[in-house]
Amino acid sequence: MQTTRRNFLKSSLGLALASSFDVSAKKIKPRLAFSTLGCPTWPLSKIVQTAVATQYEAIEIRGLEKEMYLPKRPEFSTDIAQTRQLFADNKLKICNLGASSNLHFMDTTKRQKNMDEAKRFIDLAHELSCPYVRVFPNDLPKDQDREQTINLISENLSELGRYAKEAKVTVLLESHGQVIWKDVLLQIMQQANHPNVGLIWDIFNMWSITKESPTEVYKTLKKYIVHTHIKDGSMVNGKPAYTFVGKGEAPLKEAIDALKSGGYKGYYSFEWEKMWHPEIPEPELAFADYPQAIQQYF
Structure with missing residues (x-):
């Protein structure tokens, strides 16, 4: 079959377009954060230095040096101006x-x-120009x-959403505890019905218990999901055994594919639960691994 100039140009153009799509796909860079739950003994200066060195965009503050009530720490009370300056100087954000x-x-x-407590954290988030405060649902007691x-x-x-509106903050309910089934979360979010209320999707937290398809979870809750917690692992004797991302059984590819196709623009926040599971690897290793490990899904 003779190749005409027109066919050649069409073929060349197709290859060029395919090549450009491949290049753009490789350049997709998720917005990364990590939670201080993963480094429970570190001072704030080390947390910031590590985030900069490993190229994270933001930090999620969940306790500092094992103090979970942040207003008790000087960094988030008497020395809050220095904290704001520390993050500004290092071009980092506090995302939650x-x-x-x-x-x-x-x-x-x-x-x-x-x-x-939730309202005090909302006030603190306002002082730090932090967009989100996380709260738990958290239980469905039998009594x-x-x-x-x-x-x-x-x-x-x-009620928290109404309070947060004045502070220009959004309150995020995390899928946690016994409130991890998509239909229950949907009912809660529909009834709360406030623009300053959203949802954190902890993919492993939900799936490890419910085994609900991440595709269906996202389809059900997409309207409300503005932040994610990413971790991996497997269930051993009914308890989570955490691994580095990509080494466990969590359906992260399916979940992240759903987020990408749905236009999700929020953070993929690495929640390494060192605070609750001291036996897992040290934060230096986990925080360095995550940016490379999650890139496989993009």
Whole structure:
């Protein structure tokens, strides 16, 4: 078959376009953060130095030097101006503050304590120009009516959203505890129904228990997901055994494919749970591995 000039040009153009798509695909760079849960003994200066050296864009503050209530630390109280300057000088962002607040308590005193903590973290996020504060749903106790508990979580989340609006902050409910099924999370988010409320998708947290397809989870909750927690591992005797990303059983490829195809623009925040699992490898190794390991999904 004779190759005409027109056919040759069409063929060449097709190859050039394919090549350009390949190059652009290789250049996709996810927005990376890591949680300080992974380095529970490090001072803030070392955390920042490590993030810069390993090319993260942001840090998620979940405790500092084993103190989980951040306002107790001078870095987030009396010395907050220096903290802001430290991040600005290093061109890093604080993308999320992890509060320990649980929204399921019907006991008035416990409920108020947890709501007060969440509001204090919202105030702190405002001072730090941090966009998000994480809270937990967190339980569906057997001694409480299930529907009433779900309604209460929704009401508390909505109240926090109204408070956060004044601070220009968004409150994020994390898929956590017993509240990890997509349909329950959807019910809570629909009932809370506030523009300053969103969802953190902890992929492994959910899948390790529910085994729900990440494609279906994302399809159900896409409207609300603005932040993700990334980790990998397997379940051993009913407990998580964490591994570096790509070395475990978590369906990260399916989840990240869903996020990419859905236009997700948020952070892929590495949650290395060293605080709760001291036996796992040291943060120096984990934080250095993650940026390369997650790139395989892009």
